[in-house]
Amino acid sequence: MATRKTMIKTCPSCGAFFNTDAYEVINASLDLALRDEVIWGRIFDFTCPSCGQHFRSPYSMAYKDMEKEYVIFLDLDEVAGDSNESIREKRLLADQIAETRELFPSYRIRVVHDMMDLIEKIHIFSAGLNDKIITYLGYKIKDDVTLKMKNAKPPIRVHKALFDSLKGKEGELKFGLLSSSPKPIFVTTPSRDYEYLLKKSPLRHQFDEADGLYQIDEGWAAGIDKVLIA
Ligand SMILES: [Zn+2]
Known part of the structure; x- marks a missing residue:
């Protein structure tokens, strides 16, 4: 089940404007086929x-999973600057968050600003993991690999480490690196690192669900590290 909206898209090739159907809210627990379309990014594909x-052109939408109890808002800056339209969009997101809190008080709410981040969150929550711990681990992996790759020839720049999946009997967490390397790079980290952060680390309470905190990303993870140093 999904709520749809009409959007205007511009063809990147010929510049034509056209009206198209798009999703406003996707209810993944009621439509598994649609969930896959999101995971592969295909709901953002258009034909002029x-x-x-x-062409692929992500747009703002909400992804809801009633079974795992979360809503992720993909919030993209489709309207530049401080125009009335962009203020209206920000207010719309605030309203949607308020409405979700009221109707589904037990749900985790997240806001992301990138399609890859939306897909990563879906992978994390599908695996039944805490996204704060995974985001923190991804941030540490990026740092670690960046340091190791500094002297590679040519040097490889790591942009982000994104959670991919749980694998193996022993339990390993697999991350895919978005980097300047033409080949995909995967890094695994043992599940015990996750367990440590969940149960024993002095940081563990930072990973509890906190009221009003919806944006769990690299900037948030960097802030956690400062807490540790302070
Ligand atoms: Zn065209």
Whole structure:
């Protein structure tokens, strides 16, 4: 089940404007096929009616999972600057968050600003993991690999480490690195690192669900590290 909206898209090839159908809210627990379309990014694929060009163009939407109890808002800056339209969009997101809190008080609410981050959150919550711990681990992995790759020739720049999956009997967490390397790089970390952060680390309470904190990303993880040093 999903709520739909009409959007105007611009073809990157011929510049034609066209109206198209898009999702406003996706209810993943009621439509598994649609969940896969999100995981593969295909719900953001369009075809230009004028020239036939296929292109991917993510847009703001909400992804809801009633079984795992969470809502992720993909919030993209579709309208630049401080125009009335962009203020209206920000207010709309605040309203949607308030409404979710009221109707589903037990749900985790997250706000992301990138399609890859949306997909990562879905992978994390599907695996039944705490996204704060995973985000923190990803941040540490990025740091670690960046240091190791500094002297590689040519030097490899790591942009982000994104959670991919749980694997193996022993339990390993697999991350994919977005980097300047033409080849995909995967890094695994033992599940005991996750367990340590969950149960024993002095940081563990930072990973509890906190009221009003919806943006769990690299900036948030960097802030956690400062807490440790202070
Ligand atoms: Zn076109």
